[in-house]
Amino acid sequence: MDLDPGLAALGALGGFFVLRTGAPPSMPGRPLPTLAQAYAPAAPDPLGGVHGDPLAFRVRKVARSLHAPEIRVAASLTHxxxxxxxWSVALGCAVLYGRVPDLDPRLLHWDPDGTMPDELWLSEVRPLPVGSLDAVVREAHLVPLTAALNSRYGVSRRLLWGNAGSALAGSVRMFGDWARAGGRTEVAERARALAAESFGHPGLSGTLDPVTGRRRSCCLYYRLPGGGLCGDCCFDRPPGRG
Structure with missing residues (x-):
């Protein structure tokens, strides 16, 4: 089945899997920035706001909303x-359609002031083979995003790639829950097989323990006020708490 213009099949999955398509809203008076702009070095913008420095805008928003004690914690959680x-959008399309959309950062608009899942718009739906899954997400997005957050906020690359691995595993789990609830176990197996291929690529390889599924780095969530450990955390208890 080829991709439809609205990626309607993703609606059944909900949440992180949904992707809006078509022209993004304008703020103020021009389209939302693209993720290509977010990954690029910050440049002065007279309008400021989400256009001035999209990535920094989002990191600051996350820091304020979660009362992050360090900016690198907010940068990690933004990532x-x-x-x-x-991962969810690409994996969902790969399994349900047998195709993945071209998520070229120049086509994917982002509202750094938005809430998930409404913050992304794909301006043009271009189908690619399933084999493009890794290139569409890891190469096109995670490589430049990791480089930007590492250089600008000092978040370690190992931690950020751990985030990416954890995010992919989380998408597989959510997809599996949906598939099993509908009696579509073969669909859940397909999602796991595609994810396993991605985990073999640079950056993602070795980010999770192959037996327990726990990550080998920490996203720093425990540093938030009242924050605990994620289900796949490498720690058994928050560091420094006895």
Whole structure:
């Protein structure tokens, strides 16, 4: 089945899997920035706001909303949220359609002030083979996003790739829950097989323990006020808490 213009099949999955398509809303008076703009070095923008420095805008928003004690904590969680959205959209299409959409960062518009899953718009739906899954997400997005957050906020690359691996595993689990609830176990197996291929590529390889599924780095969520450990955390208890 080829991709339809609205990627309607993703609607059944909900949440992180849904992707809006078509022309994005304008703010103020021009389209939302693309993810290509977010990954690029910041440049002065007279209008400021989401257009001035999209990535920094989002990191600051996350820091304020979660009362992050360090900006690198907010940068890590910004990364993990975006990675989860990208993996979910691509994986959902790969399994349900047998195709993946071209998520070229120049086609994918982003509202850094939005809430998930409404913050992304794909301006043009271009189908690609399933074999493009890794290139569509890891190469086109995670490589430049990781480089940007590492250089600008000092978040380690190992931690960020751990986020990416955790996000992919989370997408597989959510997809599997949906598939099993509908009696479509073969669909859940397809999602796991595609994810396993991606875990063999640079950056993602070795990010999770192959037996337990726990990650080998920490996203720093425990540093938030009242924050605990994620289900796949490498720690058994928050560091420094006895």
């Amino acid at each position: 993990q949220g975006l990675a989860a959205r990208l």
